[in-house]
Amino acid sequence: MSNLNNPAGISRRSLVKSTALGSLALAAGGISLPFGLKAAAVAVGGALEPSADKVVWGACSVNCGSRCALRLHVRDNEVYWVETDNTGHDIYGEHQVRACLRGRSIRRRINHPERLNYPMKRVGRRGEGKFERISWDEALDTIAKSLKSTVEKYGNEAVYINYTSGIVGGNITRSSPYASLVARLMNCYGGFLSHYGTYSTAQISCAMPYTYGSNDGNSTSDIENSKLVVLFGNNPAETRMSGGGITYYLEQARERSNARMIVIDPRYTDTAAGREDEWIPIRPGTDAALVAGIAHVLISEQLVDQPFLDKYCVGYDEKTLPEGAPANGHYKAYILGQGEDGVEKTPRWASAITGIPVDRIIKLAREIGTAKPAYIAQGWGPQRQANGELTSRAIAMLPILTGNVGINGGNSGARESTYTITIERMPVLENPVKTQISCFSWTDAIARGPSMTAKRDGVRGKEKLEVPIKFIWNYAGNTITNQHSDINKTHDILQDDDKCEMIVVIENFMTSSAKYADILLPDLMTVEQEDIIPNDYAGNMGYLIFIQPATEAKFERRPIYWITSEVARRLGQDVYQKFTEGRTQEEWLKYLYAKMLARDPALPSYEELRAMGIYKRKDPNGHFVAYKAFREDPENNPLKTPSGKIEIYSANLAEIAASWELEKDETISPLPVYASTFEGWDAPERSTYPLQMFGFHFKARTHSSYGNIDVLKAACRQEVWINPIDAQKRGIANGDLVSVLNGRGELRVEAKVTPRIMPGVAAMGQGAWHDANMTGDRIDHGSCMNTLTTQRPSPLAKGNPQHTNLVEIKKA
Ligand SMILES: Nc1nc2c(c(=O)[nH]1)N[C@H]1C(S)=C(S)[C@@H](COP(=O)(O)OP(=O)(O)OC[C@H]3O[C@@H](n4cnc5c(=O)[nH]c(N)nc54)[C@H](O)[C@@H]3O)O[C@H]1N2
Ligand SMILES: Nc1nc2c(c(=O)[nH]1)N[C@H]1C(S)=C(S)[C@@H](COP(=O)(O)OP(=O)(O)OC[C@H]3O[C@@H](n4cnc5c(=O)[nH]c(N)nc54)[C@H](O)[C@@H]3O)O[C@H]1N2
Numbered sequence: 001m002s003n004l005n006n007p008a009g010i011s012r013r014s015l016v017k018s019t020a021l022g023s024l025a026l027a028a029g030g031i032s033l034p035f036g037l038k039a040a041a042v043a044v045g046g047a048l049e050p051s052a053d054k055v056v057w058g059a060c061s062v063n064c065g066s067r068c069a070l071r072l073h074v075r076d077n078e079v080y081w082v083e084t085d086n087t088g089h090d091i092y093g094e095h096q097v098r099a100c101l102r103g104r105s106i107r108r109r110i111n112h113p114e115r116l117n118y119p120m121k122r123v124g125r126r127g128e129g130k131f132e133r134i135s136w137d138e139a140l141d142t143i144a145k146s147l148k149s150t151v152e153k154y155g156n157e158a159v160y161i162n163y164t165s166g167i168v169g170g171n172i173t174r175s176s177p178y179a180s181l182v183a184r185l186m187n188c189y190g191g192f193l194s195h196y197g198t199y200s201t202a203q204i205s206c207a208m209p210y211t212y213g214s215n216d217g218n219s220t221s222d223i224e225n226s227k228l229v230v231l232f233g234n235n236p237a238e239t240r241m242s243g244g245g246i247t248y249y250l251e252q253a254r255e256r257s258n259a260r261m262i263v264i265d266p267r268y269t270d271t272a273a274g275r276e277d278e279w280i281p282i283r284p285g286t287d288a289a290l291v292a293g294i295a296h297v298l299i300s301e302q303l304v305d306q307p308f309l310d311k312y313c314v315g316y317d318e319k320t321l322p323e324g325a326p327a328n329g330h331y332k333a334y335i336l337g338q339g340e341d342g343v344e345k346t347p348r349w350a351s352a353i354t355g356i357p358v359d360r361i362i363k364l365a366r367e368i369g370t371a372k373p374a375y376i377a378q379g380w381g382p383q384r385q386a387n388g389e390l391t392s393r394a395i396a397m398l399p400i401l402t403g404n405v406g407i408n409g410g411n412s413g414a415r416e417s418t419y420t421i422t423i424e425r426m427p428v429l430e431n432p433v434k435t436q437i438s439c440f441s442w443t444d445a446i447a448r449g450p451s452m453t454a455k456r457d458g459v460r461g462k463e464k465l466e467v468p469i470k471f472i473w474n475y476a477g478n479t480i481t482n483q484h485s486d487i488n489k490t491h492d493i494l495q496d497d498d499k500c501e502m503i504v505v506i507e508n509f510m511t512s513s514a515k516y517a518d519i520l521l522p523d524l525m526t527v528e529q530e531d532i533i534p535n536d537y538a539g540n541m542g543y544l545i546f547i548q549p550a551t552e553a554k555f556e557r558r559p560i561y562w563i564t565s566e567v568a569r570r571l572g573q574d575v576y577q578k579f580t581e582g583r584t585q586e587e588w589l590k591y592l593y594a595k596m597l598a599r600d601p602a603l604p605s606y607e608e609l610r611a612m613g614i615y616k617r618k619d620p621n622g623h624f625v626a627y628k629a630f631r632e633d634p635e636n637n638p639l640k641t642p643s644g645k646i647e648i649y650s651a652n653l654a655e656i657a658a659s660w661e662l663e664k665d666e667t668i669s670p671l672p673v674y675a676s677t678f679e680g681w682d683a684p685e686r687s688t689y690p691l692q693m694f695g696f697h698f699k700a701r702t703h704s705s706y707g708n709i710d711v712l713k714a715a716c717r718q719e720v721w722i723n724p725i726d727a728q729k730r731g732i733a734n735g736d737l738v739s740v741l742n743g744r745g746e747l748r749v750e751a752k753v754t755p756r757i758m759p760g761v762a763a764m765g766q767g768a769w770h771d772a773n774m775t776g777d778r779i780d781h782g783s784c785m786n787t788l789t790t791q792r793p794s795p796l797a798k799g800n801p802q803h804t805n806l807v808e809i810k811k812a
């Protein structure tokens, strides 16, 4: 560990202190030196004694679905060594929340030579990356002036807060756009155009509530009661990596129940990796067809739970089909070929679509039909496809058909839920602007805002958008370019600063999104300020971490509360007063914690929590079981669907399907049917771009966060996975530099030739840092997946189908 955390080999012992003095002096001198150099410079100047070590509690707050405690060892105002949670007995259920290699390398982020140190303004063309240092006053004045004139000229609807997820959790520092300090600021100043949905779960969060009224799953810890685990595109070994989080629960709970595990994924994932009983590779975007084939077997072999379907569901068969639905509009008719399409969804039919052999589909169906309880879950990979709304509801059909919903050891078909200690967040106040766009359609809203409508583009709160986006706030996110689709198209839209007139980016690094800032502000990191942060996905053990600033603020980096307060001040004394309510950051934290304590008196006091660093509590109800109350007493605990029941047939969706404007290759259906889609396995473009391609969430990074850390890059290389059959056809050997391209762009990356991915499919870790000459050939040498993805949204959620792409791969 020490090697990873201090491989530069600099002996911190020999360095001399003062960094308060040292960095002040340097800041005044205006030189931004890399960490090593700065320390050396200080050493030359001073003859002070080294200070004693202190250990400070921190947390890794990136958006990886876990949340890990860090213990930062600090000397001379520098973090020099990082360890993780060391409290408790460390037995399962009361275990330590141990960080992965990313969190343990945070010292390299904190002290990264390319960290932003001063406010800057753009001097070249937008996106060129040319900046000039300016004073905080100039930066804040410019922002306030631009905000005032935007609101005056176009109204508050022209101000947009972009989706960002750089900081998850936190009372104060949280970056979620609808819950951040930036949102509070805007709500004190007339509001802003907001968005619905996220890049994470746009399709499933939109679709699942039509079935269940919400999108809940059983706690992973509940697998200790399961006989069978079936995972559709769910890879917690990479996407829930913390030693305290979901991947550990999956392993430990299965150890207790000895449940078989079947992994359905185009890739042989790290979650499988020898721990699975069966890996079933599936063509991307075809899970709903597999489900239909399985349903056919369940129905024909009487393996469905008919009493459950009769009592709890709407639309399985004629008996419960709601009024107004067409004859034979029910699910059973769809499967048996008596519905509108007249096609029987036999295992043979499903096999041709999914690429899974017929006998494997039949065997899987029998296994799912007989193992009870079965934990059937999906990750969010299947729903990040262009037909993801249908897929997510379709996967839920398996637990519904087999009566596995609402019981211990079962699941709803959704991803896991978690126990959380609810924190009291900074109140963001109400947004006076009610108009919303989907989080994925912001580039459209810049390019053609006023042509966007409710029925075609998913505008909410109004029939159409009045004005295009003119001002963008981007706090702790890289979705301006790197994480949003079709970087080349976005570049063209943003280059024209008559369209969007002002982009404010608040960051720690010169990311590819930061290059598009007009004003770029250097933020403190969460580990450099005081905050309380709760767990993210953590099974049935919730916790709070009290972060203390590891070091003083260096250079001219400022905390987000200060930045937003100072903008508020420039918007008017009334705005400032409303925004701050006269409290400092510390006073806010104390104030919010007092509210938490009042609601939950079992919590430790503020001072106790600060001394403990981490406070853990097990779910008093044992395991979370989704829809348990409904299962036990459906009359008194109806679901939040219109009928109060599980809606296999959704009348609401039928209405949307009938009234929205859709393209020929887009399907919205009241039933969770399989439909092919643009750029799918059977799309005509496949003759030019024969490989289906998606970007998985990769252990080397959290999206793009930690993507600039050299040791992590070396440990987990950025590669494109390609099957030996496809590689051989193209003369590609393992490790070759290849070009991956389609009509939207081209990138360069090394090939990983491996049977761990099925033929006809390619994949690479998403989130690598885009690196192209945008005034030249635009070839992305950083191999950022979004050079290739489309801005065309999914039909219902208008979400990001970033896993649905067709490409060709050639030897470079
Ligand atoms: N092709 C493809 N694209 C995808 C996805 C995919 O699967 N495929 N996944 C999508 C998903 S699910 C998501 S959630 C998005 C994520 O997209 P983003 O929310 O953009 O996530 P990150 O890339 O982690 O960017 C977070 C940024 O926050 C900054 N940051 C971190 N800590 C701090 C801090 O303390 N202060 C400030 N000011 N900044 C900080 C980091 O430096 C980083 O630049 O990407 C989406 N994009
Ligand atoms: N290390 C790490 N962890 C992360 C993140 C990260 O960037 N890095 N990001 C975090 C965030 S914000 C999110 S939203 C989650 C994302 O979590 P997910 O969305 O679940 O992650 P993905 O890797 O996109 O997809 C999961 C799996 O689905 C598979 N898959 C793709 N398409 C299909 C399909 O059509 N059918 C089937 N059956 N499988 C398919 C992929 O091969 C992959 O193994 O992860 C979180 N955790």
Ligand code: SF4
Pocket: 060, 061, 062, 064, 065, 066, 067, 068, 098, 099, 100, 101, 102, 103, 104, 240, 241, 242, 243, 702
């Ligand atoms: S990246 Fe996620 S799993 Fe890794 S240390 Fe940070 S919070 Fe924990």
Ligand SMILES: [Mo]
Pocket: 063, 199, 200, 201
């Ligand atoms: Mo996400």
